Amino acid sequence: MRIKLEAGRVRSYILILPVLVLISGCQATPETEVVVEPQVVVEPPADPNGCFEYLSKNINPTTFDTLAAVLSKLPSKKDEFESTADFEKRLNKAKSKIPDKFIIPIPINSSFIEYDADKRILGVSSLAIKIVGANYDGVFGFGTDYYEKIKYWRFQNIDAVVATNSTNVGEYIGQNAFGTSTRVSRVDGLTKVVFERSGERYEGLFFNLRPQSSMIIEFTEVPPDIAKKFKFSVKTSLVIAPKQPFHVKGTGPSDAPTIQSPVDRRETLEVIVADIQCVLFADESGEVYGVVQTR
Numbered sequence: 001m002r003i004k005l006e007a008g009r010v011r012s013y014i015l016i017l018p019v020l021v022l023i024s025g026c027q028a029t030p031e032t033e034v035v036v037e038p039q040v041v042v043e044p045p046a047d048p049n050g051c052f053e054y055l056s057k058n059i060n061p062t063t064f065d066t067l068a069a070v071l072s073k074l075p076s077k078k079d080e081f082e083s084t085a086d087f088e089k090r091l092n093k094a095k096s097k098i099p100d101k102f103i104i105p106i107p108i109n110s111s112f113i114e115y116d117a118d119k120r121i122l123g124v125s126s127l128a129i130k131i132v133g134a135n136y137d138g139v140f141g142f143g144t145d146y147y148e149k150i151k152y153w154r155f156q157n158i159d160a161v162v163a164t165n166s167t168n169v170g171e172y173i174g175q176n177a178f179g180t181s182t183r184v185s186r187v188d189g190l191t192k193v194v195f196e197r198s199g200e201r202y203e204g205l206f207f208n209l210r211p212q213s214s215m216i217i218e219f220t221e222v223p224p225d226i227a228k229k230f231k232f233s234v235k236t237s238l239v240i241a242p243k244q245p246f247h248v249k250g251t252g253p254s255d256a257p258t259i260q261s262p263v264d265r266r267e268t269l270e271v272i273v274a275d276i277q278c279v280l281f282a283d284e285s286g287e288v289y290g291v292v293q294t295r
Helices: 064-071 084-095 224-233
Strands: 002-006 009-011 014-016 019-022 033-036 039-041 102-106 113-116 121-125 157-175 181-198 215-220 235-251 263-282 288-293
Touching: 064 102, 064 181, 064 235, 064 263, 102 157, 102 263, 113 224, 121 224, 157 263, 215 288
Parallel strands: 002 215, 181 263
Antiparallel strands: 002 009, 014 039, 019 033, 102 235, 113 121, 121 215, 157 181, 235 263, 263 288
16 A cells, blocks of 8 residues: 655545547547546545544554453353353443454564655555564463464464563573583563464465565655654554453463573463454554554
8 A cells, every 4th residue: 555645644645547538429630639637536445444534533542451451351251150141141231331442552663664765655564563473372272261262373373462571580590401500590571462363374464465565555755854753753553353352361381491591481471352453653643644454
């Protein structure tokens, strides 16, 4: 998708198609030719989720933690002594008290925002939004409530990592089978992620959108000063629609320390389960000037 970017705003544009029209019943001569230039407005792509309605509007995203706190209060599974009908009634009542969609901020890697000063085109690669996924063994794997109920792959999922944090919690002396000792650091990691579903072969959050390019959006006619400001100040958000089980948290398998890498890392994964509908690009004030659909 290409749109014009001007001073941090989306500028609508019109495609002019010169058309030669012949007057009916007349012989085609230079005297009877009439050249008109009808204005053909470029229609936006299909938008079943209403993503383009955010263009030129100001948004106020909800933080991941705030939304997680809201979703954690929703009923995620049926009680043993509760009928399915009663559970559905309880669930629908709880869902009616919150919006169907939320906007949450996500980080963007400016290293994957590229500017061509000669063509004045500014592009955002899919890698700017997502480089790696998460390991869901601790929340959906064997021994969890959702084992074989929620399908996932080790690497290929429709998801987006929102934040990753690490905290050093101590150290100890470790020894391998050959008697070599070393000081091992204990680290607690926390990854926050939005998970939609497992991906199909070669499928990802953006992989099927533009098979000939890694750019998920391009802005045209961008002056260098505006491109520079965009690259280092753009605010990025996801539009998501939460779904069952809404919010899940668990601890996955630890990374075993080695002599070469003496780190004993325990990873906690906090997941918001939701359909990821689109990505919004906004300026510092929150005004949206770019939209990318994920479907």
